[in-house]
Amino acid sequence: MNCDFLTDTPGKLYKLAGRQVRTEGTKIDLGVARVGGDEFVVMAGPCAIESEEQLLATARFVHSHGAKVLRGGAFKPRTSPFSFQGLEEEGLKLLRKARQETGIPVVTEVMDTRQVELVHEYADILQVGSRSMQNFPLLKEVGKCRKPVLFKRGMAASIDEYLLAAEYILNGGNEQVILCERGIRTFETSTRNTLDLNAIPMLKRLSHLPVLIDPSHGTGYSWMVPAMARAAVAVGADGLLVEVHYKPDEALCDGVQSLSLDMFADLMQDLSRIAPAVERYIDLPVSV
Amino acid sequence: MNCDFLTDTPGKLYKLAGRQVRTEGTKIDLGVARVGGDEFVVMAGPCAIESEEQLLATARFVHSHGAKVLRGGAFKPRTSPFSFQGLEEEGLKLLRKARQETGIPVVTEVMDTRQVELVHEYADILQVGSRSMQNFPLLKEVGKCRKPVLFKRGMAASIDEYLLAAEYILNGGNEQVILCERGIRTFETSTRNTLDLNAIPMLKRLSHLPVLIDPSHGTGYSWMVPAMARAAVAVGADGLLVEVHYKPDEALCDGVQSLSLDMFADLMQDLSRIAPAVERYIDLPVSV
C-alpha cells in the first residue's frame, strides 16, 4: 500500500486524508489568515466563555497581540455532571459580539448532532473535541457543513484511527479539516497529558491536512505552555491553539493551564523569533 | 471523603454512583433475569446484525443454551467510514422479531442523541458504547429513558471518569445503569485490548452498580474468550457480554473475536461449574 514518499513509514494510504491526495498540502483560508501555509497561525482565548467582560477583554488582547482566531467554549464537555456546563447559546452570542468588535473569526466546540446547525450559525470554525473524535454521527454532520472544522485527536487515539476518523468529515464533502494534537494519555502523571510532538511529522507525512498543537491541554500547566509552543513551531506545526484567560485564578474551568494576558504577549514574541529559523512567520501587529 | 467501607481505597464518594448510596448493590430486573443478584447473567449475540437468518439462528441457539439477553448491533461505530455501518432501523426490526420469537430481551447500541427515541422503541436495554462514554449529550438523553442502560467503559477512561460519566445517566433519573468493562488501551499489542479485571473489585467497592465483562472486545480473539469469561465469574462480575456468530468466518465485523455456536455451548457449561464456587449460579435450560 506504500508509495514512494512514504518509504520507511509504517503507514498506509488514506483514501481521502492521505498525502497522495494533495501532495502540496491543504491550505485553509480563514480570511484573516491561511492555515497550512507559511504563516504560523495562533488561535487563543478562554477555555470556557464565562461573561461578556471576560470574553471581550481576552479577545481584544489576544487579537492585538497577534492571535488570528478567538477560541472559547459555549458547550463544555465536563467529566462530572455537577461541573459548570457552559453558557450554551448565550455563549455563542458573546462570541458573535467579540467577532463583531474585533473582526477576528471564532472557533467553538459542538458536541451534539442536534446542535450543529446552531453552532454553525455563530462559529467561523467548528471544533470537534477529543472526546468526540469517534462520535461518528457528529463527524458525518459536520462533514455536511462548509465551514472549517478544527478536529482534535482523541486522547487515546492512534494516528491511524485519527486519520480514518477525519475521513468521515472529508467523506461528507467538507475538505476544510484542521487536525490538532492535544496530548495523549500515558502512564505519566506529572503532567495532565503527554503532548505527542512525534505526531506532527508523522501526520504531515501521512496526510495533506494542516496540523495545530494545543499545549494547554497537552501539559495542563500554563508554565509549560511557552516551552511546548516553541517546540510546536520548531517541529513543523501549522499553528497553535492556546488557552488565555484575563484572570486565570478566577477561571471556572482549567485556570491552572491558562496563560495570563502578559504570558500570552511574551509567548508571541518568543514564537516570532523561532519561526524564521524554520521558514515560517508570525504576523504580529505593528504596534506590538 | 472516605467512609469506613472504603478504607484503604484511593477513591472518593460518588454522589449518585457511589456505594454509600445503596450499600447492598443495585439489582436490575430484566423480567427473565435480574442483573446484580446471585444469578450470573449472560448476554450474547452477534457484533453486528447482518440478516434475519443470521440473527434468528444465533438468537435461538444462545437462548436455548442459557443466554438471558440477545445482543446485536444495528448502528455500528466503525473506525473507517468505508466499513459496513450496520443495518440501522432494519436491524432494529430484526431484533424485535428475534425477541418475539424467543422471548428474550434485546440490547443494542445507540450512538446519536437523535436516535435515542427510535432505539428506545425497539430495545429492552440501550447500550452506550465505549467510544460514547464521554458523549455527555447522549448520556443526558439516555438518562431521561426508563429502560436499563448497558454502559461500557471507554477504552482509555479511568475508573474515576467512568463513574462520573455514569452519574450523567443517573442524574437524569435513570437508575438502571449496568457497567461493563471491555478492555483498555495499553502498550501491549498481542491482544486487541487489555481486559482490566482489576476494575471489577474496584468498581464493586466504589459503586453500587452491577458490572459485566466483555471478553470479546477485551481480548480480540475468540480462543481467549473462555478463559477470560471463567475469570469474570471468579473475580465477581455480575455477568458477561459476549459475541457469538453462527458463522464467524463470514462475519462482516469482528469475526475473529466471535464465538461459534459450539464454543458458546461449551462456555456455558464451563461457567456453570465455576459459578457455585463463588456463590453465584447460571440458569441453564433443563434440556442442555
Next chain:
Amino acid sequence: MNCDFLTDTPGKLYKLAGRQVRTEGTKIDLGVARVGGDEFVVMAGPCAIESEEQLLATARFVHSHGAKVLRGGAFKPRTSPFSFQGLEEEGLKLLRKARQETGIPVVTEVMDTRQVELVHEYADILQVGSRSMQNFPLLKEVGKCRKPVLFKRGMAASIDEYLLAAEYILNGGNEQVILCERGIRTFETSTRNTLDLNAIPMLKRLSHLPVLIDPSHGTGYSWMVPAMARAAVAVGADGLLVEVHYKPDEALCDGVQSLSLDMFADLMQDLSRIAPAVERYIDLPVSV
C-alpha cells in the same frame, strides 16, 4: 512462522520458549510440588524479610495453610536510595532457617550479577524481578544456574519482549523458567498496576513455560488480592505468588498490599473451591 496450534494468534515461534518446543508444557519439580501440572501452587511470604520473628511466624503459618514455597526479599529493589534496602545476606540466612524449620523451599530475588553465586547458595528458586527483566547480563548468569528461576514480567514489557528475555535464561541451559505476570503499567491510577490476566492464555498458547500470577503487586491492595487470585485460578494460571505479612500494618515495605495471616487462610479455602471447576487442585494440609 505460525504452525497449526497457533492459528489465529498474532505470535511467532520462539526458538527456545515457544510452545512448539514442548507441546505438553514444562513441569518444574520443586520436591514438595510440581509447577505446571494439575496442582495450583501457591508461593507466599513477606515482601521483605525484616526479622527472624517476622519471617518464621509467617513461614510457619503459610506452610501450615497450604503454601508450597516461602517467598521473602533479602535484596530489595527500592525506588529511592533512602528507603529500606533489605537485610541482604542476613536475610538469606533467615530464609535458610525458615526452610530448615518448615521444610518448605524458598524463593528470593537476585538483582546483581555479582550476587548470583551467593543467592544460589541459599535459595531453592532464584527470582528475577520485573525491574531486571531486561538485565541481560543477569539473565545470562542465572541461565548458568541449575535451579528454577521465577522470572517476572517487566511492568512495561510486551509479551514478545518477555518471551525473548526468557530465551536468555533458556539459552544458558537452564530450562527451569517459571513466568510470572505481576501487573503492567497503564494510564489507570486507582490501582498500583493493571494485572494483565489476558497474558495468561496468551503466554500459555505461545510458550511451554508455566505461568504464575502475582496479585499483590498487580493491584497494590490486599483487599483486591482474593478476587484477583480467584480469577488467576479460573483463567488457567499454574499458581500464585502472594505477599503475606504477620503484621501488615508494621511492614517496612508494601504493607498495604500484604495479606494478613487470616486473610491468607481464607484465600486458600476460596481457591480450593474454585480449582476443581477448572480441573486443578490445591493441596491443603489435612488439619486445615
Next chain:
Amino acid sequence: MNCDFLTDTPGKLYKLAGRQVRTEGTKIDLGVARVGGDEFVVMAGPCAIESEEQLLATARFVHSHGAKVLRGGAFKPRTSPFSFQGLEEEGLKLLRKARQETGIPVVTEVMDTRQVELVHEYADILQVGSRSMQNFPLLKEVGKCRKPVLFKRGMAASIDEYLLAAEYILNGGNEQVILCERGIRTFETSTRNTLDLNAIPMLKRLSHLPVLIDPSHGTGYSWMVPAMARAAVAVGADGLLVEVHYKPDEALCDGVQSLSLDMFADLMQDLSRIAPAVERYIDLPVSV
C-alpha cells in the same frame, strides 16, 4: 513539600536531584564543551560499534560537523539473545582509537556491575541505558565513579521514578549526572516510542541536572529525527544524543533510525539556526 519556584507543580523536593539543591543548574565540563550551559551539545555516532572503518569514518565526520561527543555501543542490550550483542572490549578499544584520532570524548553503555571498571577505563562518559534505569546495583556502582554519567530515562518510568533513580548515582558522590529523555512506551504504534518533550520543562523545573534528548530511539525513524531535534532545541534541552551511521542500510542494529552522514550535516545547520532564538548556540567548526 513545595517551595516557591515549584508553585503549580505536582512535584516534590528531591533530596539530591532537586532544583533547590543548585538553583542555577548543574554544568558538566567535558573539556571540549560544557553540558548545561549556553552551548547546545550534540553527541553523535553509531548505535553499535561494528568495525574500525565504520566507527572512525563516522567519528571523523560527526566531529568535523560539530558533534562534541562520539557515541557508540560496545555492550549492546538486545531484546533477543540471538541478535548481535556488540563487540564488547574490542569495541571499547576502537572507541579509544577514535578519541585518539579525533580528540573527541566518547560515551558508551555499561550494563553489568562487573564491567563498570572496564568501561570506566575506556569511556569519558558512562552511559546507563533505559533498560537499566532501575538496575540499582549498577547505579550504586557508577555513583562511585568520578566521570560523567549519561543516564537515560526508562521507557515506562515516571518522572518521579527517574529522579529518584538519579539519586542513587548522586548519593554515591558522583554529581555529574546528565539526564536523557529517549521516548516512552504508549499505545501509539506508528512510532517506535513516543518522545516525551513535556519531560524537558518538567525535569528542568524539578531538578538541577542537565537534560539531553535522544530523538533516534524516541521516534525510531531517521526521517523524523530532524523535526524532533529542532523541537529539542526549542523546548530547552541542553543537547542531543543522535544515531549516525556512515551506511545506515548496512547497520547491524537500528539502521532505520540512524541518520546518514549527509543528514547529520544538514541537521547541524538546521539546529544552529534555531539555537539563537532560544539564547543557545551550537559551536560549528569554521570550515563547515
